[in-house]
Amino acid sequence: MQYQSQAVAKPYFIAALALFAAQILFGLVMGLQYVMGDFLFPHIPFNVARMVHTNALIVWLLMGFMGAAYYLVPEETETELFSPKLAIALFWIFLIAAGLTVVGYLTVPYATLAKMTGNDLLPTMGREFLEQPLITKAGIVVVALAFLFNITMTVLKGRKTAISTVLLLGLWGLAVMFLFSFYNPDNVVKDKFYWWWVVHLWVEGVWELILGAILAFVLIKITGVDREVIEKWLYVIITLTLVTGIIGTGHHYYWIGTPEYWQVWGSIFSALEPIPFFAMTLFAFNMVNRRRREHPNKAATLWALGTGVMSFLGAGVWGFLHTLAPVNFYTHGTQITAAHGHMAFYGAYVMVVLTIISYAMPLMRGRAANSNKSQVVEMWGFWLMTVSIVFITLFLTAAGILQVWLQRVSDNPMPFMVAQDQVSLFYWMREWTGVVFLVGLVVYLWSFFVKGEEKSA
Amino acid sequence: MSGSFTTTTARNIFYGGTLFFLLVFLALTFQNEQIIPQRDQRAMLSNPQIAAGKKLWETNNCVGCHTLLGEGAYFAPELGNAVVRLGSKEAVKAFIKTRPAEGIPGRRSMPQFNFSDQDLDNIAAFLEYVSKINTAKWPPNIQG
Numbered sequence: 001m002q003y004q005s006q007a008v009a010k011p012y013f014i015a016a017l018a019l020f021a022a023q024i025l026f027g028l029v030m031g032l033q034y035v036m037g038d039f040l041f042p043h044i045p046f047n048v049a050r051m052v053h054t055n056a057l058i059v060w061l062l063m064g065f066m067g068a069a070y071y072l073v074p075e076e077t078e079t080e081l082f083s084p085k086l087a088i089a090l091f092w093i094f095l096i097a098a099g100l101t102v103v104g105y106l107t108v109p110y111a112t113l114a115k116m117t118g119n120d121l122l123p124t125m126g127r128e129f130l131e132q133p134l135i136t137k138a139g140i141v142v143v144a145l146a147f148l149f150n151i152t153m154t155v156l157k158g159r160k161t162a163i164s165t166v167l168l169l170g171l172w173g174l175a176v177m178f179l180f181s182f183y184n185p186d187n188v189v190k191d192k193f194y195w196w197w198v199v200h201l202w203v204e205g206v207w208e209l210i211l212g213a214i215l216a217f218v219l220i221k222i223t224g225v226d227r228e229v230i231e232k233w234l235y236v237i238i239t240l241t242l243v244t245g246i247i248g249t250g251h252h253y254y255w256i257g258t259p260e261y262w263q264v265w266g267s268i269f270s271a272l273e274p275i276p277f278f279a280m281t282l283f284a285f286n287m288v289n290r291r292r293r294e295h296p297n298k299a300a301t302l303w304a305l306g307t308g309v310m311s312f313l314g315a316g317v318w319g320f321l322h323t324l325a326p327v328n329f330y331t332h333g334t335q336i337t338a339a340h341g342h343m344a345f346y347g348a349y350v351m352v353v354l355t356i357i358s359y360a361m362p363l364m365r366g367r368a369a370n371s372n373k374s375q376v377v378e379m380w381g382f383w384l385m386t387v388s389i390v391f392i393t394l395f396l397t398a399a400g401i402l403q404v405w406l407q408r409v410s411d412n413p414m415p416f417m418v419a420q421d422q423v424s425l426f427y428w429m430r431e432w433t434g435v436v437f438l439v440g441l442v443v444y445l446w447s448f449f450v451k452g453e454e455k456s457a
Numbered sequence: 458m459s460g461s462f463t464t465t466t467a468r469n470i471f472y473g474g475t476l477f478f479l480l481v482f483l484a485l486t487f488q489n490e491q492i493i494p495q496r497d498q499r500a501m502l503s504n505p506q507i508a509a510g511k512k513l514w515e516t517n518n519c520v521g522c523h524t525l526l527g528e529g530a531y532f533a534p535e536l537g538n539a540v541v542r543l544g545s546k547e548a549v550k551a552f553i554k555t556r557p558a559e560g561i562p563g564r565r566s567m568p569q570f571n572f573s574d575q576d577l578d579n580i581a582a583f584l585e586y587v588s589k590i591n592t593a594k595w596p597p598n599i600q601g
Contacts, residue, residue, distance in 0.1 A: 030532075033532070033565070034532070036563065037560075037561070037563060037564040037565030037566060038560045038561065038562055038563055038564060038565075038566065041559075041560040041566065041568075042558065042559065042560060042568055042569075045521075045522075045568050046521065046522050046530070046532050046533075046565070047518045047519075047520075047521025047522045047530065047532075048518075048521070050521050050522075050530055050532075051518065051521060110516065110517060110518040110521075111516045111517050111570075114515075114516040115516075119516060123512055123515060123516075125515055125516060125518075126514065126515025126516055126517070126518050126519070126520060127515065127520065128520050128521075128528060128529050128530070131518060131521070162464065162468065184515075186502050186507065186508040186511055187497055187499055187502060188497070188511070188525070188526070188586070188587055188590065189493050189496065189497035189590060190493070190497070192526065192528065193489070193493075228464060231464050231467075232462070232463070232464045232467045235464065235467035235468050235470070235471045236467055236470075238471055239467070239470055239471040239474050239475070242471075242474070242475040242478065242479075243474045243475070243478050246475070246478045246479055246481075246482045247478055247481060247482050247485070249482065250485075253489075254593065254595070255526055255527055255592045255593055255595035255596075256526045256527075256528070256590075256592065257493060257496050257497045257526070257590040257591055257592055258489055258492075258493060258496070259488075259489060259492040259493070259496070260593055261485075262485075262489075263593070265485065329595060329597060330597060332527040332595065332596075333524040333526075333527030333528065333529075333531065333535060333596075334531065335531055337531070338531055407600050407601075408596070408597045408598060408600065409597075413598045413599070413600045414600065415534070415600055416533070416534035416535065416600060416601060417534065417565070419600075420565075
């Protein structure tokens with residue numbers, strides 16, 4: 001660690017991993033509710049478990065992005081953070097707000113929570129992924145702005161590299177697009193249209209800039225390849241991302257009351273969306289093959305390569321699978337969507353955050369890399385989680401194909417719940433694979449406590 | 458590749474390309490706003506029951522189990538066409554009203570929300586409004 005203030009990333013990473021564990025536990029609860037419908041009912045109904053599962057995911061990824069920014073920006077700009085104290089204060093505010101929100105979800109009925117938190121003033125709750133109470137949303141904006149102020153001031157006073165510029169663009173885009181979560185008209189078509197400006201333009205837009213910047217940073221560090229080469233790649237990748245991804249939003253506009261021309265625009269541009277991910281895979285492998293030094297942190301290299309491959313498979317291939325309008329007509333809102341969502345989020349965002357944690361955490365703990373023993377355990381965690389998510393995705397895909405057939409295509413289409421019973425075998429297999437994922441996560445977390453011979457930083 | 462294609466070139470292509478496609482997207486959005494009044498049944502919104510129903514839909518987090526026009530959770534049936542599938546607004550109201558508070562042993566069950574009759578009217582009005590939106594013939598059949 002070259003700069004003292006980089007250390008503020010550590011609490012962010014630790015909290016991110018704790019929330020990751022919570023996310024997986026609630027995922028297992030939901031998975032079980034798919035096959036044992038009355039599990040924990042009526043105390044933790046499915047919708048509550050789902051809110052915790054998805055919101056914990058969003059918050060822990062944001063925590064990871066913030067930690068990544070606090071770690072890499074001082075090194076990129078060659079200057080200390082503008083205000084480490086502000087960074088720590090924001091950490092506690094964010095963590096406590098997130099914690100209280102989850103407690104709210106779990107302890108009072110959602111309608112009561114809405115009443116308690118001022119949803120009548122400006123109704124924003126109860127829309128997928130944007131379920132947070134108004135005060136939490138306002139808190140997110142305040143934390144994001146203060147965080148951006150801190151990071152932007154740091155970049156302004158230091159060296160301006162492509163990586164810090166792209167990261168800043170991504171983070172500013174994230175904050176600006178989130179403002180659309182406050183727009184909630186009674187008109188369902190308009191509501192849905194602008195809702196996607198948060199959801200799609202985050203995960204298939206500005207977040208990918210953040211992803212690219214973090215990956216480029218880690219690749220420079222672990223391969224020793226010239227910055228010039230890596231930055232050029234970074235620009236090419238994010239160009240492809242936004243050129244395809246912005247109009248690619250159209251693939252969400254097929255069936256929500258929007259004009260039919262979106263079927264053409266959305267199909268064409270979203271069919272191109274795998275290209276940036278493919279470029280990212282090539283990029284990661286290319287840089288690692290051209291490496292000029294053997295970095296002692298093999299686990300971080302594995303995570304970086306894994307991000308390339310798994311984001312291409314999950315976001316690219318599984319996205320393409322059902323992105324064309326004539327296909328999407330049958331698969332929209334089925335388990336196919338769930339299958340794609342799981343692998344895409346894991347491959348792109350979970351893995352990139354785990355990449356930076358894997359690289360930075362040992363340095364913040366005073367060593368170049370963890371002991372060989374610890375890395376072996378970490379890599380076991382990598383493989384258990386990664387292989388599990390592949391199988392979770394395959395089982396959900398199977399469930400989805402069967403669901404589409406039984407409920408939408410066959411001569412006597414079955415009602416939703418009857419079709420669900422028919423595919424329960426695949427839900428059981430998904431649940432057991434989810435248990436393996438949890439084991440992988442525990443193994444991964446355990447690697448932080450494995451000692452052994454270490455090289456100093 | 459390294460000769461004339463410099464990092465600066467790549468950066469300029471990024472800014473230029475992003476700006477261009479952002480403008481195309483904004484133009485499409487503008488055109489979208491011109492066309493949707495013919496598809497989104499906005500005239501119905503003068504009925505205050507629909508806004509009230511949408512709020513109940515949101516503050517009870519219905520989207521946490523159901524989908525609406527294919528978006529939401531995949532745990533419970535699609536509701537964009539619920540009024541059509543169940544046959545009437547009355548049938549929708551009756552269904553919601555009769556959910557057992559303790560659930561159904563071993564099965565997925567909708568919670569009992571204890572809605573007032575007025576709430577039920579509002580929810581049914583909201584779902585009827587959604588069912589009339591022109592969704593390009595989606596879902597493929599009545600089962601959603």
